[in-house]
Amino acid sequence: MRLLHTSDWHIGRTFHGHDLLDDQRRVLSELAEIVRAENVDVVVISGDLYDRSVPSGEAVQTCVDVLEQLRRTGARLVVTSGNHDxxxxxxxxxxxxAAGGLHLHTRVATLHEPTVLSDEHGPVAFYGIPYLEPDPARQVLRTSTAPGAAxxxxxxxxAVLGEAMNRxxxxxxxxxxxxxxxxxxHAFVTGGGSSDSERNIAVGGVDQVPADVFAGVDYVALGHLHGCQRITERVRYSGSPMAYSFSETRQRxxxxxxxxxxxxxxxxxRIELPVPRELATVSGTLEQLLHDPEYESATDCYVSATVTDEARxxxxxxxxxxxxxxxVHMEWEPAGGRARASLRYSEAVRDRDEPRLLRDFVANCRGAEPSDSEGELLDRALSEVNTAEVRR
Structure with missing residues (x-):
């Protein structure tokens, strides 16, 4: 039996405010081509189909379209839910x-009930463990009965994932x-490498589970971490189909x-997916970034820029x-660094009148004192505000 392991689609996600639905449609539609080319029997999706628990209508329709494309290949689909779903x-x-070949495993109480599919060698049992929020899952597992239950x-x-695997x-x-x-x-297994785009699932500082909790099964299709990686020969993350943070720039x-x-x-x-738009990080003064040929290769990428001018x-x-x-993203980090005020607020404002405080605020934000003309504008604005306050 041939399986295609994918996860963390996060349909409906934005990238620094940029809508990714079109990019997601293009990448996820490629999965159906892979299924056809590789004669895949079952597609497993290990959580986080959506980026939020109440997805938009457009996100739902995109997900439905992709699942229908996969089902039309003749493959069966086995899906579980993630912490974003x-x-x-x-x-x-x-x-x-399930009657149409889409098997959804989202209930904690029935996580021990598999979807059983067969090939020429006999049955394969697919167990879908949804994301287990520790306290609610613990309560459900305490009140439900199953083989091997504590x-x-x-x-x-x-503990809760260990109990799930016992069942x-x-x-x-x-x-x-x-x-x-x-x-x-859908979990954070010890040894996996995380990125900035994953939601923290730590409870009391503990979020990781050891890989040996999955002992006794032939393959573990993990979701949650966005980088494709091997934990053990039998325990793997597929990662997300697209980069959702600049920390994933180098991930394929x-x-x-x-x-x-x-x-x-x-x-x-491992089968690589198409990249709808590359990510690039650039750093330099604004004039360098605007004119230096060194950055030409980044012109069609999603760009995160660090500008190093002395003043913002x-x-x-x-x-x-x-x-x-x-x-889509810009940070200001002066090349020589910027001294951070070490004074307490009460000390920083002591013996300073409003015009001086206003100039100091602008200087702190920009890294440079206001020019004379800018100072005049600030004085005028402050005067108008004070006049308006008196009239009230």
Whole structure:
């Protein structure tokens, strides 16, 4: 049986305010081409289909379109929900969807109940473990019964995911010994590398779970971390299909093609995905960024710029976008550094009149004292404000 492992689509996400739906449609539509070219039998999606629990109508329609494209290839789909998803919304009509080949696993109480699909070697059991919010999941696991269930569950991610896997293994043990197994899970597994675009799931400072919690299954398709990576031979993250932060600039987005034979996992292969628009980070004075040929290769990229002028450039982002139309982020970091005021607020304002305080504020924001003409404008504005206050 051939599987395609993907996750973290985050449909509906924006990138520094820029709408990504068109880019997401292009990249996710490529998955159907991969499924056809590689004769994939099952597509597994390990959580975070959407970027928010209440997605927009456009985001929902995009997700539906992509899932329909995948289903038209003849592949079956197995999906679980992530920490960005609403499990109730993603899992709505799960019973009806299963009849059409879309198997939705979003309920904590039934995470031990697999979707069982077969090939020439026999059955493969797919267990979908949705993102487990520790305290609510703990309560559900305490009150539900399943093979291998404990009487009580400790607090925290490791404990609830450990209990989930006990139930999975308990159910799997009740099946024919030749049954192969695949687990979908949305979690932060120790050894994985994170990026800036993942939402923190730490509770009490603890968010990671050890890889050996997944012992006893043939393949673990993880979601949550956005970089494609191998934790162990059997435990892997597919990562997100697109970069969602500049910390992912050097990541090459991809999916895992997974082969199961009669004995279990036999082969894994990484397949790279198309990049709708590259990311680039540039640094220099504003004049350098606007005119230096060194930055020509970044003109069609999403750009994060660090400007190093001694004073904060006026209208910097608009000017950057004249050369880099897709510039989405700008930071000001003077080349020599900027002294940080060490005085307490009460000391910083002591014995200073309003005009001086206003000039100091502008100087602190810009890194340079206001010019004479700017000082006159500030005085005029302050005078108008004071006059208006008196009239009240």
């Amino acid at each position: 609403s499990p109730q919304r993603v899992g709505a009509f799960a019973g009806f969807a 009487e009580d569950v400790e607090r925290g991610h490791p 999975v293994r308990g159910e799997l043990d009740s099946r024919d010994p030749g049954t192969r197994s695949v687990v979908l899970a 987005k991809s999916v895992w093609l997974v082969e199961l034979d009669s004995e279990g996992l036999s082969e894994t292969r 450039p006026v209208d910097g982002m608009r000017r950057l976008q004249q050369r880099f139309p897709h510039a």
